[in-house]
Amino acid sequence: MSADLYTIQQKIIAFRNERDWAQFHDPKNLAEALSIEAGELLENFLWKTTEQSRNFSPEELKNVKEELADIFIFLTYISEEYKIDLLSEVEKKIAVNETKYPAGKAKGSSRKYTHL
Amino acid sequence: MSADLYTIQQKIIAFRNERDWAQFHDPKNLAEALSIEAGELLENFLWKTTEQSRNFSPEELKNVKEELADIFIFLTYISEEYKIDLLSEVEKKIAVNETKYPAGKAKGSSRKYTHL
Amino acid sequence: MSADLYTIQQKIIAFRNERDWAQFHDPKNLAEALSIEAGELLENFLWKTTEQSRNFSPEELKNVKEELADIFIFLTYISEEYKIDLLSEVEKKIAVNETKYPAGKAKGSSRKYTHL
């Protein structure tokens, strides 16, 4: 059982402050960093079939886990910059998506809401 | 005060299952989606100075929040696919980073650990 | 038959100069822009099978073409910034790849050169 979200976000901020890195962490750079990490995550899947990516070796899986963690860390830094409560935004976004993609209409379709 | 992480991750999965979208959610596509959302997040900062991005209009801030939420949603789907406990991986990653970037050596430096 | 590369790169630069946009075109922003466009290109393929993406509608194909053009335009701006002759760099990179991936060893394998 892992610690709760709030405790971990505090740890992430403390890690930065101990290293005096807030000076580099303007939001533009943080968004760049997150995008770069997302590319590194994607690299694990490049040239792979779905089947291969569902049968990753322990080493591949370890890489995926580290990239997911990195992305979460940058989500936390950007949220902290703008005083955003990430989970509360996620809840709002789910509500928005429920309107954009009503279960009845969107069922079994991969179309964008503008094409439903 | 937002709901806890576990409750929200359950909501995200339920949202998908009600729409029968698991069939599209192989991990390769999810990693693509996350990377695309990260690009959309970054777009909010393009051509902007740090000062401008620290003084976003309410509309710009709303866009940023929605992109952060979307990224978190795809983090959740990928974690679910591999049965990953995201927060526990974040904790491990912080521990790894503490070794890579010892507070003493990394203080005030933006260098990559391989160049410290 | 299209105009030659050099003529088109000149056009791209002239387009910018007529709009006084060089002031925004520092290389960091240009690299961000290129990465954002690459995400938009990728969005055309999201949730699609290989077969679907080989049978794009004229509208989808038009989108792909526009994104490829946008990416080329940003390649040109970055090259111009650093006085890089893009084609000559491509030739050098092909030579590097020929060493990294000798035809004999790499034939039929999608492995990274570090794993050949």
Next chain:
Amino acid sequence: MSADLYTIQQKIIAFRNERDWAQFHDPKNLAEALSIEAGELLENFLWKTTEQSRNFSPEELKNVKEELADIFIFLTYISEEYKIDLLSEVEKKIAVNETKYPAGKAKGSSRKYTHL
């Protein structure tokens, strides 16, 4: 003076065919690869100021050149897949941009055409 574009695109295709890599080169994977390379390009600018990125070391500049070349290589593969004449699409896109961003209105502004 570098070779012309057409000659180099032929070289890029020949490089692939000698390695039997066309089997991996479906357009979805190629778009992923291009996006990953764009992230690697961007990494060169992360945490850097504009001034720093205008004064890259020879090693940093070499990295930038290689990423630009890689991106061009994937542009070529995707163009080949769809029988796209890249330069002719770039010319069309410049014409589109001239309509979206008339020199008079867009002069000195970094706004998106939808906000001009």
